[in-house]
Amino acid sequence: MARYEEVSVHGYEEFCNAVSERKGKDVFVYFSGDKDEQGTSWCPDCVKAEPVVRGEMAHLREGSVFIYCQVGDRPYWKDPKNDFKKNLKLSGVPTLLRYGTPQKLVEEECFKADLVRMMFTED
Numbered sequence: 664m665a666r667y668e669e670v671s672v673h674g675y676e677e678f679c680n681a682v683s684e685r686k687g688k689d690v691f692v693y694f695s696g697d698k699d700e701q702g703t704s705w706c707p708d709c710v711k712a713e714p715v716v717r718g719e720m721a722h723l724r725e726g727s728v729f730i731y732c733q734v735g736d737r738p739y740w741k742d743p744k745n746d747f748k749k750n751l752k753l754s755g756v757p758t759l760l761r762y763g764t765p766q767k768l769v770e771e772e773c774f775k776a777d778l779v780r781m782m783f784t785e786d
Contacts, residue, residue, distance in 0.1 A: 666708075666723065666724075666726075666727075667672060667720070667723040667724070667725070667726070667727045667728065667729055668685075668728045668729070668747055669691065669710045669728075669729045669730075669731065670728065670729070670730045670731070671709050671730075671731045671732075671733075672731070672732050672733070673697070673732070673733045673749060674686060674734075674735060675734075675745075675746035675750070675765075678692070678730065678732045679733075681730050681732075682730070684786065685728050688726065688727065688728050689724060689726070689727040689728065689761070690727070690728045690761070690762040690763070691723065691728065691729050691730070691759065691760070691761055691762070691782070691783065692730045692758075692759070692760050692762055692775075693713075693716055693729070693730070693732065693744075693757065693758075693759050694732050694734050694735055694738065694756050694757060694759075695709040695712075695713065695731065695732070695734065695757050696709050696734060696735075696736075696740060696756050697732070697733045697734070697735055697736050698733065698752045700753055702711060704733075705736065705737045706737075706740075706756050706757065706778075708755075708756070708758055708770050708771070708773070708774075711769075711774060712757040712759075712773035712774055713757070715773060715775070715776050715779060716757075716759060716773060716779055717782045718781055719776055719779040719780045720783070721783050722780050722783040723754070723783050724783070724784070727783075730762075734747050734753075734756055735749060740756065754769060755769050755770045756770075757770065757771075757773045758770075758771075758773070759773050759779065759782060761782060763780055766782060768782060769786060773784055
């Protein structure tokens with residue numbers, strides 16, 4: 664039995680639904696560029712960060728939620744008016760954040776296992 668719940672969503676609406684269904688839980692969200700049929704993201708930093716983030720998921724607290732959110736294709740992400748930039752104030756992908764808190768790691772910070780582990784373990 665997994666100690667945490669993992670959810671995969673695509674797009675802003677699915678992200679919002681996933682979060683609202685898990686109110687009151689400790690929610691971590693990893694935002695990544697969309698993946699192609701081979702499972703490779705158009706975002707090279709996302710490709711580099713994902714194994715680091717996944718490698719630290721063993722440190723997620725019991726009962727927490729990990730949401731893997733694909734933000735869309737490159738043209739959508741580059742649009743400054745996309746919902747993720749407008750409503751969540753995301754500035755780059757990959758981004759790992761603890762939902763409802765100011766805690767977040769952006770781009771190269773997601774390459775650092777110690778920072779990811781701190782995000783998952785500190786209050």
